[in-house]
Amino acid sequence: MIRYLTAGESHGSSLTAILEGIPAGLSVKEDDINFDLARRQIGYGRGLRMGIEKDIVNITSGVRWGKTMGSPISMVIQNKDWEKWQAEMSISTQHEGKGIRLNRPRPGHADLAGAIKYNQRDIRNILERASARETACRVAVGAVAKCLLKEFGIKIISHVTEIGGIGISTQNLTPEDVYGRAEVSELRCIDDNAEREMKAKIDEAKVGGDSLGGVFEIVVTGVPVGLGTYAQWDKKLDGRIAYALMSIQAIKGVEIGLGFESARRWGSQVHDEIYYKSPSRDDKGLSEVPFDTEAQGSKPKEGFYRKTNNAGGIEGGISNGEHIIARAAMKPIPTLPKPLKSVDIDTKESFNASVERSDTCAVAAAGVIGEAVVAIEIANTFLEKFGGDSVEEIRRNYEGYLNYIKNY
Ligand SMILES: Cc1cc2nc3c(=O)[nH]c(=O)nc-3n(C[C@H](O)[C@H](O)[C@H](O)COP(=O)(O)O)c2cc1C
Incomplete structure (x- = not known):
């Protein structure tokens, strides 16, 4: 189990x-982690800070000569901004009182509820930890989980499907196509026309002192049948993925497969019928087949398969061998140049919430964070099923399972 x-x-x-x-015995390089840290920082509509920070990880334990040792892995990411904040964020009493005390909570943030809960009169003590800056750590951890999953042919992709009500219309792309297009798009959007409109809307938000949210989708390919279980509520794979995604700052909704749309349909239009093809037939391969929930299902491979994938690859809390598909809805960034009403915690007077530099839209980055947290959950359920203390031991267990499935 990963903790x-x-x-x-x-x-x-x-x-x-x-x-x-x-x-x-797992190969882990700082470059693997830095690659994802950089992906978390990009995206049309990001604020100034992304230009200041260039996140670089420093692995300080658990890896020797490029391979994990089975011991805890610790990772440190320096805050490049720290130099300017040394006194204000000092751990020493020597600097107490340095900087401006924040007494004006921003709507949409943890500021007010956090200050009351922890009995703090300086809201900086809340916002410093509640900030999405913390997700750099989750991306680092997720990158290590991805290294493990890659060993077993499992890959995770994210792309943006909607921003400010503008959705993509591209369909029937293979996971490889989606990955290729998303990686070269400033918004991680696979539909060029939609991306143009999304960018224009982000520009409009910026000019109007406003912000935007949107939806990203996560696709996991190469997942074997049998991860997660129905046997206990907190072991269900769909529940774990939803929890992980919902725990990302600003995420307000999660769907698996058809999600909310399934509530509007007849049962016969929702459930993925089961087919069987004898193992001897040609296997088209993972990357050649579209993954859309509505379209032909994920991967008509040998053995049991589906023609649709409305379940998003999970039934009864267990992966069913199809691609896992999850979407998350992100609310608009709450710090707005356009003033929002709030109340001073000292004077109790109404004021217009002040503005710090901020993102206008960060859905693309949230998708990269989504990849990380889903990778951790998939890796965890994978280790629960095939777990061992070394990669070789896990491989033996996994290969034995795959052979068993062939004959099921
Ligand atoms: C990648 C990412 C970047 C974010 N950037 C900002 C930002 O620049 N300014 C801001 O006010 N909120 C930003 N947020 C959102 C806040 O962190 C979040 O809304 C806030 O902590 C309150 O948490 P909640 O929305 O989950 O209730 C960002 C979130 C993510 C995932």
Whole structure:
């Protein structure tokens, strides 16, 4: 089982993640992690800070000569902004009182509820940790989980399907196509026309002092049947994915497969009928087949398969061998140049919430964070099923299982 904790404040000296449960013998390079950290920072509509920070991970334990040792992996990401904040964020009493005390909570943030809950009169003590800066750690942990999944042919893709009500219309693309297009798009959007409109809408939001949210989709390919279980509520794969995605800052809705649309249809239009093809027939291969929930299903491979994938690859809390498809809805960024009403916690007077530099839209980045948290859940359920202390041991277990499935 993978366990991890993150620590660190947005303007503190650094962020730290400690990850336990990664088997020995896994190749993990700082470059693998830095690649995803950089992907988290891009996206049309991001604020100034993304230009200041260039996140670089420093692995400080658990890896030797490029391979994991089975011991806890600790990772540190420096906050480049820290230099300017040393006194204000100092851990020493020597600097107490430095900087401006924040007493004006911003709507849509943890500011007011957090200040009341923790009995703090300086809202900085809340926002520093509640900030989405923390997700850099989750992306680092997710990148290690991805290294493990890659060993077993499991790949995770994210792309943006909607921003400010503008949706994509591209359909029937293979996961490889989606990955290729998303990686070269500033909004991780696979539909060029929609992307143009989305960018124009983000520009409009910027000019109007406003912000935008949207929806991203996660597709996981190469998942074997049997991850997760119906046997206990907290072991269900769909529940775990939903929890992981919902825990990302600003995520307000999660769907698996058809999601909310399934509530509007006849049962006969929702459930994915089961077919069987004898193992001897040609296998078209993962990447050649579209993954749309509505279209031909994920991968007509040998054995049991579906022609549709409305379930998004999960039935009864267990992966069913189809691609796993999840979507998450992100609310608009709450810090707005256009003033929102709030109340001073000292004077109780009404005021217009002040503005710090902020993103206008961060859905593309949220998708990369989504990949990370889903990777962690898939890796966890994978290790629960095939777990061992080394990659070789897991491989033996996994291969034995695949052989068993062939004859089922
Ligand atoms: C990648 C990412 C970037 C974000 N950037 C900002 C930002 O620049 N300004 C802001 O006010 N909120 C930003 N947020 C959203 C806030 O962190 C979030 O809305 C806030 O912490 C309150 O949490 P909640 O929306 O989950 O209730 C961002 C969220 C994510 C996932």
